[in-house]
């Protein structure tokens with residue numbers, strides 16, 4: 082066997098290129114995704130549409146028939162009410178799932194993060210790269226849903242475009258704290274617990290399917306601590322056309338706070354894991 | 358002589374078009390230690406799996422304890438212990454649970470299974486790790502646990518597919534000693550290995566397989582006498598010149614063999630062969646004369662010999 | 666115990682492959698293994714519960730009541746039996762797909778079992794039995810919650826338990842059979858994708874009358890037949906269509922069990 086061609090001393094020249102680390106990590110994710118995207122797109126894009134058809138249209142028919150419901154909802158139809166909720170919850174579920182097992186995989190199973198850490202890139206790049214990747218994934222998934230929604234007159238609205246951006250932000254605001262948790266855990270056992278006791282309850286009680294005011298005050302408070310409801314309210318403002326800009330600023334700052342805090346904690350933890 | 362414990366006649370295993378085992382005849386007597394040697398892909402594990410009654414025979418006959426695996430697989434498996442090439446331990450469970458739960462698969466009463474488990478922990482020197490989850494054991498510890506587990510049902514026949522791969526030298530010697538003791542208690546051992554010293558140590562009789570066929574059979578000493586000379590001269594030449602040097606040694610000793618990293622010369626008197634090589638002006642980087650071993654037989658039978 | 670009833674496939678080899686000896690040992694193994702993960706088992710109960718509470722609190726007022734067979738039923742009473750049936754499906758599917766794939770391909774637990782006197786039929790029945798036991802645990806607790814919320818209408822409701830067992834059997838068998846065809850983890854996405862429409866369109870959240878002339882499509886969903894059974898039990902209303910629903914689920918189980926046993930044998934005994 083011949084030895085591979087090797088030219089010692091050329092590494093320094095490469096070092097002069099200055100692509101930001103997070104973008105290099107992002108392209109690593111994109112390369113891996115190229116093999117998976119077909120099934121993935123189908124799942125992350127088909128599911129919200131099925132929910133829309135099942136809950137939005139199906140249950141919506143029952144709700145719209147019931148007199149008095151439209152006052153509670155404050156929107157023309159139940160479908161119009163549910164649409165922004167579905168976009169934002171889709172981003173939440175996607176980002177949460179992608180920030181658990183794949184993150185543990187990068188650290189423990191296929192150890193891709195260790196591979197990256199052996200290059201000039203470091204923990205901060207991995208974390209910011211993951212955040213950017215989550216924004217892209219959520220943008221793709223909710224963007225595709227939004228395109229389909231724009232086809233139907235009942236759900237068509239200019240508000241869909243900013244709602245996709247809000248969904249991306251909410252996705253990141255879930256991805257980063259959950260990534261911090263994943264980086265800190267030794268086993269994947271707790272992930273099912275997060276799904277069942279955080280993500281699903283937020284999906285159900287986070288204001289996506291009915292106004293939070295329907296729920297007991299204590300539950301409302303819990304739901305308001307998480308970023309989901311804030312994102313839903315903002316997105317609903319955009320799709321219904323009643324935008325209250327100070328509200329938007331307040332809600333989005335709160336969402337961004339989660340993302341920033343999660344990022345900071347993850348970077349610290351990942352550093353400890355990669356370079357003990 | 359007693360009824361053989363394993364009888365295989367013209368045993369064939371095919372995977373689709375591919376023939377992994379190509380008509381082998383094997384007999385193993387009770388109490389014997391029998392080995393399968395052969396290069397990767399020779400068909401050793403395929404044969405072991407048929408003997409273990411987890412892989413249906415494609416054609417030919419196979420009898421264990423006088424029974425047919427196709428109709429009495431379960432009864433046969435109740436009397437044998439299996440160490441597969443790749444561990445099939447239950448990684449979610451503790452060391453101890455692995456042992457007794459496996460015993461329950463043999464229908465041992467629970468108390469009996471737990472008692473056996475404690476004994477076998479001792480045997481495998483894993484008593485202090487009894488409560489550890491298997492996932493966290495080292496590779497060698499897992500291997501020891503696999504071997505211990507195969508003994509839970511007090512088997513009459515033990516099938517060991519590369520039992521010591523991954524064990525440290527210390528653990529290997531301990532295992533050889535344990536296997537030797539089991540053999541003295543009358544347990545029949547059938548094993549495969551890539552370690553020639555292991556085969557020489559443990560096996561009364563062995564077969565060398567290549568491409569699904571048996572190419573030689575006998576005791577380790579027999580095979581060395583039959584297929585090798587008394588001594589072997591190993592010559593190493595500088596990188597990349599081995600293949601040129603083989604012509605230089607042509608005619609020295611009984612036979613010459615080219616390996617990727619050295620040239621072997623088989624001769625009754627290795628020193629004399631070396632002297633001749635020097636006399637011819639060959640300048641190996643290093644030279645070594647040693648006694649012939651099973652490894653030489655193995656290389657001869659399964660490698661590609663260039664000389665002669 | 667050496668029953669031959671599963672020996673349904675005439676194979677030239679390994680005539681003992683389909684003999685059932687002690688599937689209960691597989692269940693025993695799971696009981697020990699899950700001692701460390703009981704939280705996962707317990708948490709499975711909460712998902713349908715959260716759905717029920719959310720529908721009751723949030724959508725109950727908005728929807729008001731649903732008319733079923735001319736009778737007006739409060740929305741939570743309408744949804745609860747359907748959620749019970751769906752959770753029987755979910756539990757059975759998750760136990761018989763992801764977990765089975767893991768044990769089959771990655772943990773190689775079945776390979777270990779088959780080196781002993783156990784056979785493929787023991788493994789298949791043990792797994793399906795385990796899925797059923799777990800499903801019944803959830804069904805019992807869910808029925809308890811329904812009773813506590815005042816959603817149980819009569820003693821007939823107890824018959825929802827065997828109905829859930831039948832749903833569990835059907836979906837565990839289908840899940841198991843399907844898993845034997847999977848190549849890797851990414852195939853699990855197909856399962857989640859397939860279950861979603863079943864969950865949403867089996868007259869779970871709105872009655873078949875909402876589909877108008879498309880109502881027959883719902884009949885394709887096996888879960889719909891399960892939902893219908895549990896709903897009948899809960900309402901204590903029995904019609905002859907019950908027999909058809911039972912027949913569909915039994916037939917599905919039989920076919921899937923056949924495929925599962927046959928595939929498992931050829932997968933494990935190569």
Ligand SMILES: Nc1ncnc2c1ncn2[C@@H]1O[C@H](COP(=O)(O)OP(=O)(O)OP(=O)(O)O)[C@@H](O)[C@H]1O
Pocket residue numbers: 372375376377395396397398399400401402403404442935
């Ligand atoms: N399930 C299978 N399907 C198809 N081919 C198989 C299967 N199992 C084994 N083979 C093939 O049969 C041949 C013999 O394999 P086997 O595992 O018996 O070799 P072996 O002698 O044990 O080798 P090793 O020393 O590497 O363990 C190989 O070419 C292998 O690829």
Ligand SMILES: [Mg+2]
Pocket residue numbers: 401402403442518
């Ligand atoms: Mg092998």
